[in-house]
Amino acid sequence: MKYIFFLGRIPAISLAEIQAILEKDKISYTTELITPAFIVLETKEKLNVRNLFVQMGGTLKIAEIVGSFKENEIRDETVSYIKKAFEERSGKKSIGYGIYFAKKEERKEINDAQDFFRDIFSKMKRDELKDFSTRIVYPQMGESALSTASIFNNKLTLDKNMELNFIFTGKEVLLARTIIVQDIESYGMRDYEKPGRDARIGMMPPKLAQVMINLTKVKAGQLIFDPFCGTGTILQEALLNDYRVIGSDANGEQIEKCKKNLEWISKKYVLTYDEYKVFQADFNEAVKKLKNDSVDAIATESTLGPVYKKLPNTEEIRENYANIKKLYVRFLQVVKPVLRNKALIVVTLPAYQLKPKEFVFGEFIDSLEKLGYSRVCPLDKKFESSDIRITKRNTIIYSRPEQIVAREIIIFQNNK
Ligand SMILES: C[S@@+](CC[C@H](N)C(=O)[O-])C[C@H]1O[C@@H](n2cnc3c(N)ncnc32)[C@H](O)[C@@H]1O
CATH class of the missing domain: 3.30.2130 (VC0802-like)
Structure with missing residues (x-):
């Protein structure tokens, strides 16, 4: 066929x-x-x-x-x-x-x-x-x-x-x-009609959430954890696709919105697993509530840093990446025990668009490998061409032409 x-x-x-x-x-x-x-x-x-x-997506x-x-x-x-x-x-x-x-x-x-x-x-x-x-x-x-x-x-x-x-x-x-x-009505509803929206934190489009979930390669019924769940877009899309989910976030307001959104989605659609767990906790604390080797994958977006109207200077970019590096080093350390061997972690990091299709990246990601993770390229190189772009560091950029802060999709694999 x-x-x-x-x-x-x-x-x-x-x-x-x-x-x-x-x-x-x-x-x-x-x-x-x-x-x-x-x-x-x-x-x-x-x-x-x-x-x-x-x-x-x-x-x-x-x-x-x-x-x-x-x-x-x-x-x-x-x-x-x-x-x-x-x-x-x-x-x-x-x-x-x-x-x-x-x-x-x-x-x-x-x-x-x-x-x-x-x-x-x-x-x-x-x-x-x-x-x-x-x-x-x-x-x-x-x-x-x-x-x-x-x-x-x-x-x-x-x-x-x-x-x-x-x-x-x-x-x-x-x-x-x-x-x-594509069912435009369903996407529009999932994006704009849910009760707990928060434009300030830069909500993820449902289609991107679906892509990130799929890049984890887990099967229906397996457990996906989002430790920076915000208003819960990734959790919502994972539930719709028959995954079990756990979500946490340090911000109580976000968690309240997230709970409302998941309740709303479970009324709008028939879910296979509606016993999701969502709670307020810094990621350091959240992982303590999970069983060892229980998480099949992580799909998440922690902070992308400040939103900019014009390109930030080199010093600002350096500082943003220093903060994000600190967060990721700690995060990848504490989450390791709860992850299954070979589990994939799909995250987005900010990439600053200097000119159309020219980006500055967080240089630190290779140094995270010594924490017991390897990096996986999201796309087989055989697909690459001038119009189908993989970065030199084996990641993919999700951006719009006018966007200053784009998203870089990065995959880590846990090696026990
Ligand atoms: C970009 S938002 C996530 C947006 C989410 N994907 C959505 O669509 O709603 C990042 C989230 O990370 C949370 N966060 C930041 N630092 C954290 C930490 N140390 N522990 C847990 N959550 C944290 C923030 O409260 C925020 O809700």
Whole structure:
């Protein structure tokens, strides 16, 4: 079976998450095509795409490849696929589409392709599909594909509708039908409607929380600990994906908000494990309440330091990193007994963006290895390219172009 995973804004993060989930679930696969926008995977067995997808924060949609042909066959092949798929369906059907190019140099042909597809879809509707009662959902003018919101809102992943993806590989055109797309409503609700929000502490987006949880590679039912849980975004996403969780934070106000949020989420969704433990404690004290070798993974964000409107000077950056280093040295020491051997700790540290895509990092992370941890690169180097970036120190940056303080995703492995 061949699938296309369409990647989010930071392809290295999306790919790292895909790699971690497939490894965790012991799904063997080969990669056929890797681009910053999508990846083509082949698996021996059919994937349970829905189960995989609900866990994922970094993938926008997944499609299944249903055909491949030459460019001059696009119209005939598309008509034949649509007719077959809709053979036994009565009633109105919506059809959307997107066009994707694997090779950068071919993307300049995109304007011609946009016109070409607009034209053939309107002609197909008028001619070959005239008995099928179809509504075509076109990409916006100047766009080659529908937004995830448009696919979701037009319900194009329902069986009675479809979204078709045309992938120009350079050799052939792949036709892929979208199976699932990000549920924008659910993310919006989890991010903005929860009762305990706190913009001051820089809440983590739920999608990033999901990615960090997946990078720990633990299986459903295992225990994830967040010792700097704040308002509980990581705990909330972990509960939604069937992990057991323990959270603590030194700040009582945050803990109150966190408890409210988890209560709220357990009312909104059916949770497999709703007996979570959340309490106020500095991390030094929190670990004393946990059993030795009981924690399967940590996913957490301690402080990212002050929020800046303009780039801080070298002295400020040095001081911020000195404080963070102190915290991490102590933290990695005290948490060791409660961690299982080989448990992964996924954390974010601040990375200061000097110029677009040029960062200053906390130099100290390698020195933490002598505390009995090794560092693990989140993404296999085979995926790396100029658009899919891994830092020289084997970490991945989560940033926006205008952001001064970006997040650096770092993974430590506990070696007993
Ligand atoms: C960036 S916030 C975590 C945000 C959280 N991921 C969320 O989405 O709400 C960092 C948290 O670390 C907590 N913290 C800082 N120092 C701590 C310490 N020594 N022990 C425990 N918690 C601490 C702060 O109270 C704060 O809530």
